[in-house]
Amino acid sequence: MKRPLLEIVGLTKSFGATEVLREINLAQDERELVFIIGPSGSGKSTLLRCVNRLEEPTAGRIMFDGQEVTSRSADLNTIRRSMGMVFQAFNLYPHMTAIANVTLALRRVLGRSREEAEQIGRKALADVGLSDKAESYPSALSGGQQQRVAIARALALDPKIVLFDEPTSALDPELVGSVLAVMRDLKSGGMTMMVVSHEMRFARDAADRVVFMEGGRIIEQGPPDQIFGRPREERTRAFVGELDR
Amino acid sequence: MTNWERFLETFFKPEMLVKYWPDILKGVAVTLELAAAVIVTGFVMGLGLACLRAYGFRVINAFIIVFVDVFRALPPLVIILLVYFGLPNVGINLPSFAVLWLVLSFVLAAFAEEIFWAGITATPKGQWEAARSTGLTFSQTLVHVVLPQAIRIGVAPLTNRTIAITKNTALGTVIGVPEILNQATTAQSFTGNATPLMMGAIAYLVLFVPIVILGRWIETRFAWRRA
Numbered sequence: 001m002k003r004p005l006l007e008i009v010g011l012t013k014s015f016g017a018t019e020v021l022r023e024i025n026l027a028q029d030e031r032e033l034v035f036i037i038g039p040s041g042s043g044k045s046t047l048l049r050c051v052n053r054l055e056e057p058t059a060g061r062i063m064f065d066g067q068e069v070t071s072r073s074a075d076l077n078t079i080r081r082s083m084g085m086v087f088q089a090f091n092l093y094p095h096m097t098a099i100a101n102v103t104l105a106l107r108r109v110l111g112r113s114r115e116e117a118e119q120i121g122r123k124a125l126a127d128v129g130l131s132d133k134a135e136s137y138p139s140a141l142s143g144g145q146q147q148r149v150a151i152a153r154a155l156a157l158d159p160k161i162v163l164f165d166e167p168t169s170a171l172d173p174e175l176v177g178s179v180l181a182v183m184r185d186l187k188s189g190g191m192t193m194m195v196v197s198h199e200m201r202f203a204r205d206a207a208d209r210v211v212f213m214e215g216g217r218i219i220e221q222g223p224p225d226q227i228f229g230r231p232r233e234e235r236t237r238a239f240v241g242e243l244d245r
Numbered sequence: 246m247t248n249w250e251r252f253l254e255t256f257f258k259p260e261m262l263v264k265y266w267p268d269i270l271k272g273v274a275v276t277l278e279l280a281a282a283v284i285v286t287g288f289v290m291g292l293g294l295a296c297l298r299a300y301g302f303r304v305i306n307a308f309i310i311v312f313v314d315v316f317r318a319l320p321p322l323v324i325i326l327l328v329y330f331g332l333p334n335v336g337i338n339l340p341s342f343a344v345l346w347l348v349l350s351f352v353l354a355a356f357a358e359e360i361f362w363a364g365i366t367a368t369p370k371g372q373w374e375a376a377r378s379t380g381l382t383f384s385q386t387l388v389h390v391v392l393p394q395a396i397r398i399g400v401a402p403l404t405n406r407t408i409a410i411t412k413n414t415a416l417g418t419v420i421g422v423p424e425i426l427n428q429a430t431t432a433q434s435f436t437g438n439a440t441p442l443m444m445g446a447i448a449y450l451v452l453f454v455p456i457v458i459l460g461r462w463i464e465t466r467f468a469w470r471r472a
């Protein structure tokens with residue numbers, strides 16, 4: 001049997017005395033879209049941020065593509081090249097054009113030449129439908145466009161997985177669709193994705209597996225039909241029921 | 246003699262203007278040299294210290310903070326006198342130009358460090374996270390992502406501080422650096438006439454008004470809309 005691409009074992013994270021993640025176990029296969037839902041403060045984003053160690057786990061192990069991310073000797077800069085991340089606040093570099101945002105890591109991390117990086121960067125921007133915005137600065141782009149540039153920035157490095165941390169939460173409702181469309185394209189292209197989001201309809205349509213978290217624990221996980229249709233746990237039912245109302 | 250004539254006689258005596266303008270010009274050259282040297286070394290040191298501080302080594306940061314606070318707290322004149330008259334007692338004899346250059350550079354570096362450091366800490370955490378998530382190292386993130394933003398934030402206060410420090414080159418007169426004010430006071434004490442001082446004042450205006458205007462231009466140029 002093939003090993004999962006990402007394996008989280010016994011992951012615990014505390015901020016001081018507050019435990020935000022308790023003994024999380026989660027495995028994700030290649031090409032799988034795992035969608036994490038749960039009330040605010042349930043630890044979803046913290047879990048995601050532990051995966052590439054933007055947040056330092058307190059205990060537990062994370063294995064990714066044959067390497068132990070949580071090992072003290074882990075070469076994080078190398079591991080992170082193959083883990084894209086998309087943030088709620090986009091976090092584009094405001095002093096750089098869209099294409100410069102996308103090519104920075106290509107040039108500085110992967111050591112590509114300027115021409116090569118430009119070529120890859122323009123392809124990535126085209127993939128998110130922004131070929132014509134390459135020379136624009138973030139301040140001249142809408143929120144939806146900024147987030148798509150951020151996705152292009154993550155994709156340009158040809159990652160094995162992309163982590164999405166509430167990618168549409170900061171967007172005006174009419175701009176959400178363009179970002180979800182890009183994510184849908186990614187999914188059909190076979191990208192492995194871990195998504196923390198409140199876009200339940202998208203979860204229902206596109207996710208392979210939905211994980212429901214509450215109080216720093218995974219309460220229930222399964223295909224969208226199960227979580228949204230016939231949840232087994234009372235708390236899942238309460239949370240999903242709340243959404244339908 | 247009317248009041249007006251007396252005024253002209255005191256501040257704009259023609260013979261004095263003719264006699265002393267070469268001296269004042271020599272002073273202008275010295276002041277310019279000093280100012281340029283101070284700006285370059287002050288900025289480089291300040292930026293270097295702010296970057297070093299970003300790495301968060303406790304002992305080093307303690308030294309940086311002490312250095313910065315001391316040099317921002319002491320009046321530059323006090324430091325200049327201390328160094329110029331103190332160092333020879335321990336066998337170090339520095340020319341007055343070097344003393345002035347070093348002291349003003351240190352003072353500018355102290356202020357510049359605080360300004361750059363404020364810019365670094367004002368750069369949102371998300372910028373670090375985005376850059377690090379693509380595999381950039383801490384140093385690469387600092388150089389390519391954070392510093393350009395920190396420097397822009399610092400441009401306005403840096404411009405003001407630079408003007409303030411370069412004007413302090415006039416303090417060189419107390420240790421005999423032949424800059425503008427020194428040339429002017431020397432001439433004044435020979436002649437007992439204030440015309441050379443007025444010439445010095447005009448020289449400072451000619452030098453610094455463009456810098457003040459340039460500073461304003463830089464401020465508007467570098468103010469850019471945040472995403």
